[in-house]
Amino acid sequence: MNDSIKSVVLSEEQIQERCKTLGKQITEDYNGKTPICIGILKGSIMFMADLIKCIDTHVELDFMDVSSYHGGTESTGEVKILKDLSTSVENRDVIIIEDILETGTTLNSIVDLLKYRNVNSIEIVTLLDKPMKRKVDIEAKYVGEKIPDEFVVGYGLDFAERYRNLPYIGTLKPEIYQ
Ligand SMILES: O=P(O)(O)OC[C@H]1O[C@H](OP(=O)(O)OP(=O)(O)O)[C@H](O)[C@@H]1O
């Protein structure tokens, strides 16, 4: 699997540093509150697991699966809800946990949906942000790393469902996806 990687974007150590920094900020901002952390499947699983260990206030967890990519490396712009939340978010403080924010299509749909359910507050934490690719006006309050416009895999992020289990984030050699 490592043979397919062209370059490392964030090493395991760098990812853990980002988790600690973001976890500290979230701990300070939500001191005394019990936010619901909503992980967006499947890409956010590793980041969510590591990040919540760095948050030192009570949190509850839930998951949503919303897909806008269908096996390739470009967004189709379509958003489909594959799995909805199990709990009510009414009057709750919600933190959406994402692996990557790119066009913003996915998060924009999720934020709209959750606002409609009368949340008390809603913020986004994303490990990676590709601001150059943004198509809709949405920003994350907590960002681990801004990255250039290159397709990345690993640490939950896939190419055609593979590479999610790489412990670091990297770019693929062109021959893998061309
Ligand atoms: O800002 P956007 O352009 O909308 O892209 C970001 C979304 O794309 C990826 O999810 P994907 O739909 O590939 O599902 P996955 O997490 O199951 O791989 C990623 O996990 C984000 O949810």
Ligand SMILES: Nc1nc2[nH]cnc2c(=O)[nH]1
């Ligand atoms: N795997 C992967 N999924 C994405 N979804 C949006 N951008 C990306 C990316 O760079 N890599």
